[in-house]
Amino acid sequence: MLTLYSYPSLFGVADNNGYGLKVFAVLKLAGLPFRHQHIVDASKAPRAQLPYIVDDGETVGDSDTIVAHLARRHGLALDAGLRPSHRDLGHLIGRMLDDLYWVMSYSRWKDDRFWPAFRDALRREHPELTDGQLQDAREFNALRYHYQGIGRYEPDEAYARGIADLRVLAGLIPESGFLFGPNPTSFDAAVYGFLANIHFYAIDTPLKAGLSSHANLVRHCEAIHALVD
Structure with a gap:
């Protein structure tokens, strides 16, 4: 399997x-x-x-x-009916999600205001993780953020990038259905991967507040979640 x-x-x-x-x-x-x-x-x-x-x-x-x-x-048929223009837009959305990834990750491992709550949540749900492992991961991520660039931003500047990504995404997600019609595609799954990790995140970061301000993003996220949960 x-x-x-x-x-x-x-x-x-x-x-x-x-x-x-x-x-x-x-x-x-x-x-x-x-x-x-x-x-x-x-x-x-x-x-x-x-x-x-x-x-x-x-x-x-x-x-x-x-x-x-x-x-x-x-033979996955999720994307079978998509036009070339749909695939091109999906490609662009994927690249924007790559940018959003860094802000989302920053909010967990880098921002001193939210790191303790994230660390404690991981330990509660996964007690096999040690403090040493989590601290090593935080230090590793700090290096990644520095070389990628997001780690050189002040928190408000970093979140502004992610909130801008969410605003653009909100302009592309319809009020009903999914990105390219009534049925979800792999591009909807990609969007869900990131929105769910912000929307269901039980720590109130500026990024989560930015997502919550767009009702259509919340609806899309919850609709996919209901299908895959």
Whole structure:
């Protein structure tokens, strides 16, 4: 059976990382049977990044590559009816979600105001995690943020980037249905991966407040959540 390897769950969301949750949602929406293995150590993953899948002995990493593999190997029909313009817009949305990822991650590991609550939530839900592991992860992420650039921003400046991304996304999500019609696609799963990790996050960050101000984003998130929960 296909196995998805991704980060642990948090606050009722199947993966506390947007990319892993995206793949989880694609698998659920497509009705493909799979095992979900939660791990923290990504050192043995392709490119040392989560998520990845093992499908009939083949290891595939990177969420976009995984979705393409699933479509090719298993005939996923989620995106079958999309026009080229839909796929192009979905590609642009995915790149914007890459930017949103850094702000979301910053709000958890970098911002001193919210780090203690995040750390304690992880320890409550996953008591096998030690303080040493979490501190090592925080220090590792601090280096990533510095070299990527978001770590050189003051918190209000960082959140302004994410809130701007959410505002643009809110202009693209319809008031009913999904991105490209009445049925969700892999691009809706990608959006859900990030929105759910902000909307259901039980710590009130500026990023969560920014999402909550857009009723259509909340509706979209909760609609996908109901389909994959």
